[in-house]
Amino acid sequence: MCSAPIPRSRTGRPRSARADAAILEATRAALVELGWSKLTMGDVAGRAGVAKTTLYRRWASKNELVVDAVAVLFDELELPDRGSLTADIEGVVRQFAALLERPETKTALMAVIAESTRDEPLRERIRVSIVERQKRLVLEGRRRAQARGELPTTSGTAPGTDDLIFDVIAGAVVHRALVSAEPVDAEWVRRFTALLLGGLAAAAAQP
Amino acid sequence: MCSAPIPRSRTGRPRSARADAAILEATRAALVELGWSKLTMGDVAGRAGVAKTTLYRRWASKNELVVDAVAVLFDELELPDRGSLTADIEGVVRQFAALLERPETKTALMAVIAESTRDEPLRERIRVSIVERQKRLVLEGRRRAQARGELPTTSGTAPGTDDLIFDVIAGAVVHRALVSAEPVDAEWVRRFTALLLGGLAAAAAQP
Amino acid sequence: MCSAPIPRSRTGRPRSARADAAILEATRAALVELGWSKLTMGDVAGRAGVAKTTLYRRWASKNELVVDAVAVLFDELELPDRGSLTADIEGVVRQFAALLERPETKTALMAVIAESTRDEPLRERIRVSIVERQKRLVLEGRRRAQARGELPTTSGTAPGTDDLIFDVIAGAVVHRALVSAEPVDAEWVRRFTALLLGGLAAAAAQP
Amino acid sequence: MCSAPIPRSRTGRPRSARADAAILEATRAALVELGWSKLTMGDVAGRAGVAKTTLYRRWASKNELVVDAVAVLFDELELPDRGSLTADIEGVVRQFAALLERPETKTALMAVIAESTRDEPLRERIRVSIVERQKRLVLEGRRRAQARGELPTTSGTAPGTDDLIFDVIAGAVVHRALVSAEPVDAEWVRRFTALLLGGLAAAAAQP
DNA sequence: GTTTAACCGAGACGGTACGTCCAGTCTTATT
DNA sequence: AATAAGACTGGACGTACCGTCTCGGTTAAAC
Incomplete structure (x- = not known):
């Protein structure tokens, strides 16, 4: 998760690595306290003990900063082998x-996605920093299920299935949590998973 | 859509109904041209040929205005009987x-949902004006399928199933369209529907 | 002190005389509480228990209203015969x-004079309602002094002397009270009067 | 004239001295064109080629800005030795x-004095920036007359005489020019001076 | 005793300016 | 060349009044 793709020189005083971490941490703290729309660059700079100039030297805009600040949270997602699909x-x-319940994620994720509908570079940054990070879990899960024999091998699977499954899982959870604003509790998870697995099984039976 | 639930007096000059319509129309036009984040109250007022105060007399914030402006589009959603589930x-x-492809919806929907994570009244407004409007289609579709015998009657269905189905459908479509930013084409629709129906059938087989 | 020179019809419901008095009284009260620059037409209307429309039907602007509200105070000025010039x-x-010490006069007088430098009708209104009201005291005083033999008769006096005396008296008092912001106490009055009388005597001696 | 007594830091970008001058110049231009009551901060900022925030960083209000803009004009007042009192x-x-005939002075002076009746800091600013600047001329004139032997030395003069003379001169001229709205022509000046000198002589004769 | 025309209150209307806030840039001196 | 500090331009914010207008209703003189 590179902090900034802005081109750099080799000479002169090097950038403070400490500043990067402090800024991202301050951004998350500000998101928790203020939410996305009331977060300001000046406030983040103040929290990080850094000048505004330092922020803008690394990130071109508030949106990109927020994406980077939140993206790191998606690294926590893991897929330990729990024995069955x-x-x-x-x-x-x-x-x-659980990730979506965190206040910084909740307030920031939809906001930057909304901004990305009119900002191609931002969309790309989100895709790389957030979406692909999640999608790899789907790939890994499918591969593991195939190894277990729970799913047919790739040869018999239509292309784009991973994408479909990803949109269904991520979409349903986001919608439940943020739009319907209902808790994603154990019961809901159980029933949603059953629905998805039933669909996958049916699809596997008749491609 | 009711413009504003603010209590009104009986005396004095009545509010212009024309202004209401002009403002909502102007808001949609501004969303198309500028997107949510660059839309300003002053600009909307200008387009509507109305003073800024007239906007604020009716809507407390940009968010509520946008919800109302976009909500009416969700009334277009219908569920003609197409013969099968x-x-x-x-x-x-x-x-x-198709609704999410419209530029005004695309830019506004995620933005107001993002704001609603920190604004309870806004969340309620969204729920009433947008979410419930969509959810009724799920209810209607299920009832019709039960009448056709495609689904078991309510007695055998767990509560919350409608909500689950709604989150899956709406979530998957939104995620595909706005997050993955891929087209919701005929092929995707076919495969998603097959997945969902397979899951429903499996769920019906073993409650 | 006509309330308003705005042309009127003969028929229809006549204007409420009570409203006029209430508005002027409310204006003075508002001047005392808020001062000239924070006085608003809406506030005056509210205090008077009257609609804003009713104000504007009688006075064309805040300035004219204030002039009329304050002018009546200048009627209190009298010149009882105290026996000597x-x-x-x-x-x-x-x-x-004493009049200039009243808060409503203090805050309003300079303000409307300032406005009148760019508003000919207002200047005329001030001249008629306020300036001439004061000037008559000078005339009366001079006539009385001439009757007593303290001043030579008009035949020996240059034209414009009354105006000069008036500007000196009113100007000095206003300047002392409002610009220098020092009290016009008995000592100052005594010395100022002595100065003025000395000047008048000298002028009378050698026209 | 000092633009602002607000304490300043040592670090950071220093304030633009050019902006200060441009703002004061623009203020005088706006006074001439629009008068005091129609002068707006936004307009001044526009004329000065400066953002509104830059104005507010230096002056807390329109009144203080106008005082500073006009004060410099009072520096022009001088008292060359003309040979006699x-x-x-x-x-x-x-x-x-002549100073009061200038449109910027005419419209601004009474207005800020009016405001100062309810604003102690403004009154102090006016006293320092404008009143004291004029008063020194009276002191200088008296000293010179005493040196010439036209007036008795200080020992025989009551305290506060300078203040009295100042209020009489400034008050009479202001009243003639702005309230009576009559020209301060050579004839009036001659007669007013004669009146004042006569008074002074009489006062000197019998303290 | 009805017209009837002007009044009245209330409050919405199009405007203008306010003073504040923030984005993003620029200018210092310092490290 | 990066840094902290803070001034800079520009522009939107939401509020306050302005003076006008539209309502439903009232009032008193003229018919």
Whole structure:
């Protein structure tokens, strides 16, 4: 998760690595306290004990800063082998839901996605920093299920299935948590996973 | 859509109904041209040929105004009887996807949902004006499928199933369209519907 | 002190005389509480228990309203015969100073004069309602002094002398009270009167 | 004239001295064109080619800005030795009258004095920036007249005489020019000076 | 005793300016 | 060349009044 792709010179005083970390941490703290729309660059700079100039030297805009600040949280997502596809899916859904419960994620994720609908570079940054980070879990889960024999091998699977599954899982959880604003509790996870697995099984039976 | 629930007096000059319509129309136009984050109250007022105070007399904030301006678009969603549950689901998915392709919806929907994570009244307004408007389609579709015998009657269905199905459908379509930023084309609709129906059938087989 | 020169019809419901009095009283109260620059038409209307429309039907602007509200205070100025020119002048200076100490006069008088430098109708209104009201005291005082034999008869006096005396008296008192912001106490009145009388005597000696 | 007594830091970008001058110049231009009551901060900022925030960083209010903009004009007042007390007084009266004829002074002076009746800091600013600047001319004139032997030495003069003379001169001229709205022409100056000198002589004769 | 025309209150209307806030840039001196 | 500090331009914010207008209703003189 590079902090900034802005080109750099070799000579002169090097940038403070400490500042980077402090800024991202301050950004998350500000998101928790103020939410996305009331977060200001000046406030973040103040919290980080850094001048505004230092922020702008690293990030071109508030949106990119927030994406980077939040992206690191998605690194926590893991897929330990829980022994069955059902357990793996339930695990990832629970993890993702827990991430969305965090106030910094909740307030920031939808906001930057909204901004990205009119900002191609931002969309790309989100794709790389956040979306792909999640999608790898789906790939890993499928591969593991195939190894276990719970799913047919790739040869018999239509292309784009991973993408479909990803949109269904991430979409359903986000919608439940943020739009419907209902808790993603154990019962919901169980039923959603059952629905998804049933669909996958049916799809596997008749491609 | 009611413009504002603010209590009104009986005396004095009545509010101009024309202004209400002009403002909402101007808001949609501004969303298309500028997107959510660059839309300003002053600009909307200018487009509507109305003073800024007239906007603030009716809507407390940009967010509430945008919700009302966009909400009316969700009234277009319908569920004509297409003869089978498959066809009904595909129809509603296509309609919803088409709505999300509209620039005013695309830029506004995620933004107001993001804001609503820190604004309870806004969340309620969204729930009433937008979410419930969509959810009724799920209820109607299920009732129709039960009448056709495609789904078991309510007695055998767990509570919350409608909500689950709604989150899956709406979530998947939104995620595909706005997060993954991929087209919701016929092929995707077909495969998503198949997945969902397979899951529903499996769930019905073993409650 | 006509309330308003705005042309009127003969028929229809006549204007409420009570409203006029209430508005002027409310204006003075608002001047005392808020001062000239924070006085608003809406506030005056509210205090008077009257609609804003009613104000504007009678006075074209805040300035004219304030002039009328304050002008009536200048009617209190009187020139009882105190037996000598010295006593008469000291009396009028003290009266005028007392008037300028009143908060409504203090805050309003300079303000409307300032406005009148760019508003000919307002200047005329001030001249008629306020300036001429004061000037008559000078005329009366001079006539009385001539009757007493303290001053030579008009035949020996240069034209414009009354105006000069008036500007000196009113100007000095206003400047002392509002610009220098020092009290117009008995000592100052005595010395100022002595100065003025000395000047008048010298002028009379050698026209 | 000092632009602002607000304490300043040592670090950071220093304030632009050019901006200060441009703002004061723009303020005077706006006073001439628009008068005091129609002068707006935004307009001044625009004329000065400066952002509104830059104005507010230096002056807390329109009133203080106008005082500073006008104060510099009072520096022009001088008292060259014209050889006699009469000539000196006539000279200063003419100068002061000429200053009051300038449109920026005419419209601004009474207005800020009016405001100062309810604003102690503003009154102090006016006293320092404007009143004291004028008063020194009276002191200088008296000293010179005493040196010439036209007036008795200080030992025989009551305290506060300078203040009295100042209020009489400034008050009479202001009243003539702004309230009576009559020209301060050579004839008026001659007669006013004669009146004042006569008074002074009489006062000197019998303290 | 009805017209009837002007009044009245209330409050919405189009405007203008306010004073504040923030984005993003620039200018210092310092490290 | 990066840094902290803070001034800079520009522009939107939400509020306050201005003076006008539209309501439903009232009032007293003229018919």
